[in-house]
Amino acid sequence: MKVIGRDAEKEALSLCLRSNKPEFLAVYGRRRVGKTFLIREYCSKHIVFSVSGSVNTPMKQQLNNFKEALEEYSGKGIEPVKDWFEAFRLLKQYLRGLAGKAKKAVFIDELPWLATQKSGFLAALDHFWNTYASAREDLLLIICGSATSWIIDNVINDRGGLHNRVTKQMWIEPFSLGECEAFYKNNGIELNRNQIAELYMVFGGIPYYMNYVEKGMSPEQIVDRMLFDKNAPLKNEFENLYAALFKNANHHLRIIESLGKSQSGMMQKELWDDMGVLPGGSLVKALNELELCGFVRRYREFTKKKSGQYYQVIDFFTVFYLKHLKNRAGQDINYWQNQSGSGSRNAWKGFAFERLCAAHIKQIKQKLGIAGVTTEISAWRSKYSTPGVQIDLVISRNDSIINLCEMKYTGKPFKLDAAYDSALMQKRETFREETATKKALHVTMATSNGLAAGSYLGTVQAQVDLDDLFR
Numbered sequence: 310m311k312v313i314g315r316d317a318e319k320e321a322l323s324l325c326l327r328s329n330k331p332e333f334l335a336v337y338g339r340r341r342v343g344k345t346f347l348i349r350e351y352c353s354k355h356i357v358f359s360v361s362g363s364v365n366t367p368m369k370q371q372l373n374n375f376k377e378a379l380e381e382y383s384g385k386g387i388e389p390v391k392d393w394f395e396a397f398r399l400l401k402q403y404l405r406g407l408a409g410k411a412k413k414a415v416f417i418d419e420l421p422w423l424a425t426q427k428s429g430f431l432a433a434l435d436h437f438w439n440t441y442a443s444a445r446e447d448l449l450l451i452i453c454g455s456a457t458s459w460i461i462d463n464v465i466n467d468r469g470g471l472h473n474r475v476t477k478q479m480w481i482e483p484f485s486l487g488e489c490e491a492f493y494k495n496n497g498i499e500l501n502r503n504q505i506a507e508l509y510m511v512f513g514g515i516p517y518y519m520n521y522v523e524k525g526m527s528p529e530q531i532v533d534r535m536l537f538d539k540n541a542p543l544k545n546e547f548e549n550l551y552a553a554l555f556k557n558a559n560h561h562l563r564i565i566e567s568l569g570k571s572q573s574g575m576m577q578k579e580l581w582d583d584m585g586v587l588p589g590g591s592l593v594k595a596l597n598e599l600e601l602c603g604f605v606r607r608y609r610e611f612t613k614k615k616s617g618q619y620y621q622v623i624d625f626f627t628v629f630y631l632k633h634l635k636n637r638a639g640q641d642i643n644y645w646q647n648q649s650g651s652g653s654r655n656a657w658k659g660f661a662f663e664r665l666c667a668a669h670i671k672q673i674k675q676k677l678g679i680a681g682v683t684t685e686i687s688a689w690r691s692k693y694s695t696p697g698v699q700i701d702l703v704i705s706r707n708d709s710i711i712n713l714c715e716m717k718y719t720g721k722p723f724k725l726d727a728a729y730d731s732a733l734m735q736k737r738e739t740f741r742e743e744t745a746t747k748k749a750l751h752v753t754m755a756t757s758n759g760l761a762a763g764s765y766l767g768t769v770q771a772q773v774d775l776d777d778l779f780r
Contacts, residue, residue: 312350313495313516314488315343321479322351325449326412331442332449333474335465338481339603339624340455340550341517345418347481348451355414355449357407358382358400362422364553371423372396379403393433401441404448414449415442421456424463431463435470443474456554458598482603484514485669487779492519502775503757504528510661511536513625514668518543532645536634539642547630554602560595565622568605569631572660573688573701574621596620606667611689611703612744619688623664632657662718663701666755669778673714673755674704676777683707691739698739702755711746712753712771713737722761725754725769733768 312319325332336344349356360378362371372390379396380387383403390396400415407413417423417434424430434452442448454460457480465475484492486502486509493500500508507528512518512535521535521542535543551558551565567583568575577596581588599605604624610617622628637644648654666673667686674680685705691698702714715733717723733752741750751770754760759774 311495312347313492314484315347315481318347318479318481319351321477322348325477326352326355326414328412328449329446331445331476333438333442333476334449334451335460335475335478336451336453336481337457337460337479338455339457339483339515340554341515342455342481342483343516344453344455344481346516348416348418348453352414352416352449352451355412356416357413358403359416359418360423361418362420362424364419364422366422368425368428371425371428393428393430394436397433397437401437404441404445410447412449413445413447414451416451416453418453419455420452420464421454421459431467431469431471435474438474439470455602457603458601461601482514483668484516484519485672485779486514486665487672489514489519490779492516493522496522498522498524500528502779506662506665506757506775506778507658508532510625510658510665511629515626518626529646529649533643537637537642537644547627547634550626555595555598560592561599564592564596564599565604565627566631568620568622569628571621572663573699574608574619576617576619580620609687611687611700611705623667625661625664628661628664658718662757663716665778666714666716666773667702670704672778672780673773675780676773677704677712677753677771679706679708689740689744691743693743694739698736700736700740704753705748709748710751711748712751713740714753714755714773716755718757720758722759723754723756723764724761725764725766727765727767730765730767730769737768 325334336348338344345361349359358379360375363374372393375396376387376390379399387399390399404413404415424434438450442450452460452464464471465478486505489505489509490502493505504527508522508531511532518535522531523534526534535541551561555561563584564580567580570583575583577588580596581592586592596605600607600620604622604627605620606623607618607620610619633644641647670686671680674682674684684707687703687705689700689703700713702716704712704714706712713736737750737752740746752768753771753773754769755773757775760766760772
């Protein structure tokens, strides 16, 4: 099968495969994002051994799975394996018998499920790398896992035997809009860019979810079939998603549900107050794990460098579940089609489009002609104005310009009249006065369908539309 997009990742893998030294590559990213598919497809000609951990599976069965995989690749029968040191000894024995100078990839998938407590797996992996693999110029060891925080804590930042052993690391992000478009075209699915964006605002750029999209259906039909139908393939995805990533997901789910109440996010104190708890080590750890795993983002308030950090749920599927699916599954199999044109759906689109823009900062910078300019991304809330003023996307640039981004999702080109322009001017001047910035302020309109002909553009300095996010 063809690997869609992932140009940077494919180039990084290519460098590992061409390297004339041993490589230890750690691959991580959100569950369902396509890590395994990328590795198996792109490195298929080089993989000489592959095994995957299984969730909530006893060590004895995991060892047996390893043994069976080694039997399959080696073509030889193997006696039962008693522990992980024995498993890796047999792997070394097999690898020594492989001829040729071409790179040989050993792929260990879902490593956190193998390295259970007291299993000894990490110690055995450490021994395998330090005593054997690190001396094999033709070897590429690839470890992979969806529990990103676990990979970072226990492998990349390990202070024991694996300290500084990883030679390369790769964070696999969700598809961009442009990659989603290429994916659908490759699968013969005809959708226009507005429709692709609407599906993205529900499912994000997650290839696993996109594989369920069928030809000849509208976005509304697709959402109903995948989430609200009696046999919906993703009806239990929310619970499975977090349970598979975190050993005890209760803290994580409580944090997600509290943060999900606020579109723009909460400060830590606001979060703990909403949960009705006192902050503790386990809660802070869970919050950090959610951030590392790509479900939550941390961003700062523009006027504060260290304090004033907000946490916001950015996983599109999670946000949609909390807003529309949590208490409605099984009640109306045509729920999303019946919501067409409703006020709640239109409001959701507005907030989801803001997240869509935040997920495509690279493309926005490209449209603004500042792809190579160092920037800081933040948000800002007025402390004094009445009514309150808020800017959800502030791009502060090293070239002494700040883009204040106003994001609007509409079904047709947005009509910007003199009154709205005046409101934008007032927002800009309020920002200038309260922040005391000396930088030039460029009001930037990001819209789903562009600006209507005849729009009043007195204050607007730059425009970004949906097509720009597909670049």
